[in-house]
Amino acid sequence: MNKVGVIGSGNWGTTVAHLLATNGRDVVLCTRNREVLHEMNEYHTNKKYTGSSPLSKKIKATQNLKEVTDHCSIIFVIVPSQVFREVSFELGHTVRGDQILVSGTKGIEKGTCKTMSDILKEETCCKKVGSLSGPNIANEILSGQPSGAVVGSHYEEVIHDVIDLFSTSVIPHKDPGSSSYFPFKVYGSYDLKGVELGGALKNIIAIGSGIATGLGLQTNSKSFLVTRGLGEMTRLGVFLGAQKETFLGLSGMGDLVTTCFSTLSRNNTFGRLLSQGKSKEAILKEIGMVVEGVYTTEIAYEISQKFQIPMPITEGLYKILFERASVEVVLKGLLKFDVTYEDEGYKTVFTEAKHLLVNKFPTPEYLF
């Protein structure tokens, strides 16, 4: 039971498996892709997702989910949000109540408004769940640059065990002359919802930032977008039960800044290509990987409409992505948006609900 399981062999899944393995853990990585399985076990690379970076030999790839659940006390689930429920359901056949499940996927489920850890709890018998999130561009981590993340969970045990797994994690720096080794630093947070929502909602703003880059806009405009975007993320997050402060941490602000300013981010790339006039479908085909931000935009827009939470940037992006509105029109609309004070969004939310002094339970998710 000392092994660690990772489900999903995409670029973040592979990176997490590698980080764990370099820290001396025996990792069982479950993948559906036969070619990846073969490549990982034979050549210790995953060309499709992590390029030619050599991966640790302590990773054993398998197609059999039971092999993971039989031998691992902690299992990371890192598969696209659209298949997350399906995979969790399968996991539920063999998993037991003493195991810890950690989601590494950043997304919200369409139609239910549930986060990934919610899905893990619904589809399996496990209660001890958590979420790993932070400014983590897989390729940068694999190339040996220092980085960190935050693990959110209500359970002290989950936080401690996950931090322990990574605590001495080191990746040899590529530069042969350098003797420096950078551990992957993991922090803990009790605000699971905040950690998950920060990671999911930032993808929306990242698409916006990509569009801005594509249009040739400079730092001023992008900072403007990112800051207002963070406000919007926080507003929705707080409504869904997260704490405001979490959005200023690694999983909120940290992740947002990374994705908005990095050219390696998928969501950012998607935005850039979009501003060049390409269609959504064509870009998705070109990137070849899942762009979570597209789905998250749709879901966040739906929630904001249903509960009247002001989210002008998300609304604008929704119009560009799903109603084929022109970027220019949306941008002008955003700048003309009738807001006088910086914190006005919160006021509107509260006046709406003012005649109800009673808490609006059970959580908004109950109402979907």
Next chain:
Amino acid sequence: MGILAYVVPPMSLFHFTEDRKKELKQRVIDNSLLEVLSYPQSKKDELIEDMIYWETQRVKRVSWGFKKKRELSYWNRFRQRYVKTLDEEDKAYIFKEAIFNYTDEIVGNFNPKTYRFSVQIIPRFLDFLMNASSLKRFYSYTKSFINENLVLTGDLERIGKLSHEATLIYTPTHVSNLDSILIGTALHQAGLDPVMYGAGLNLFRSKLIGYFMKNLGAYKVDRLKVHELYKNVLKEYTTSSLEMGFHNLFFPGGTRSRSGAVEKKLKLGLMGGGIKAYIRNLQHKKKNKNIFVIPMNLSSHLTLEAETLIDDFLRAVGKSRYIIENDEFSKPQRIFSFLKTYTKLHSKTFIHFGDPLDLFGNQVDQNGVSMDRHGRTIDIQKYVEKNRKILLNEDRDQNYTRELGQSLLEVFHKNNRVLSTHLVAFTLYEYIASQNKGDIYQFSRKHAYFKPIPVGVVCEQIDVVRKILSDLSAKNKISYSDSLRKKTSSEILHNALRIFATYHKRKTIYRKGNEIYIGDIFLLYYYHNRLVGYNIEGALRGSL
């Protein structure tokens, strides 16, 4: 076969003999002391200092005269003893004395004779009061108060079966002090054994009610004792009683819902004892180790203490900071008038027994095996294992109890039965809120100037709300019964008007000609709150 011959946990309260009472007390004292003595030095000091401070405060607040003097001097001596303590042994002695006294105060009693007497006599006595003029009715059991006005729903057979195989914790929603009497009667009606439950000290003060409380398995909870040591002893009392196999009843809302809404937040302090008891059962390899939770929903058209509760809610905005001692429950004539309203109008109280849950919030099948949402069986022992060892872990177990709380909240909302008074109050209040800006405080100042609402408009609005309720009910989010569904909106309005016209000092709403007037906006708000929490108001936006 004598009663004691087949005694294995779970045990009915009928087995709560003097010996068992002694055993329970001893367990509580031993376990509490063991826990306290395992604390670090600084924590122990803190516990004693807190106790002395809070006890002195309490005595100053509630006692008077000679009693006050005596109690204050007791705690003074206690303080001096503590200051003079030099070694661990002295401190352990101080703890022992305090724990012994608290246990002695908390422990409840059960007298089978009183129980039999009360379940047979109370209903008839109520009937007699209600129908003093008709002796014929007094003797006819089929037309009793309970048969006509108490409706039990849910899988009672299964719960009855489980009650012989596992220890049960009943967790009802709570709006009125009458609830515990109703639940006691309902359990008897359903053929279930009486249960242990905690009751506020104020309920023991009344001579008549106090007598029944003392002898029907209630243990005393003094809510003015706010320090940790007392709370620990109280928790240990429930834990040990569950461990011994006695069925328990907790109101997970902690106190009566002040706003009238279904519980939105639970106080799970005592519930935590469930997992502790389960772990001890496993460690002692008991045969009947399981503990299950039975959520119960109580719904009735009117609430006895509605006026006081909503007043307290609006003063403290839901913080329920005050322990209400002088409410309608302490006035026999109000209780009488309330019950009279009930029998006369054939108004009913619905008690729904929800499906059993395990201590971790999972559903349980017919045989008491836990299942996940897809019906796959769960080995719940794994939840409390770490590296194949069964262990207590305070943080983990608190979180499990929180998960259970979450499941309970969902069940409470799902099984919340819509009644005509709630439906009408909700519709009218939302209508007013859509026509006027502000909140309940503002409405209360200006509602005298509100225009009356034509009956036709009210009926139309009720239909709009009913449509949303049907949708919610189809998604299994609320209990919208067929009997209400079949009625027309004007019948529902008429029924609500009839009920609102009675009991309360002021009519919540009344009809004059073809128009509906608001008589008491606070009560309207109170009854409206029962349907808050479903975002019905969100769905109504624009249509009212």
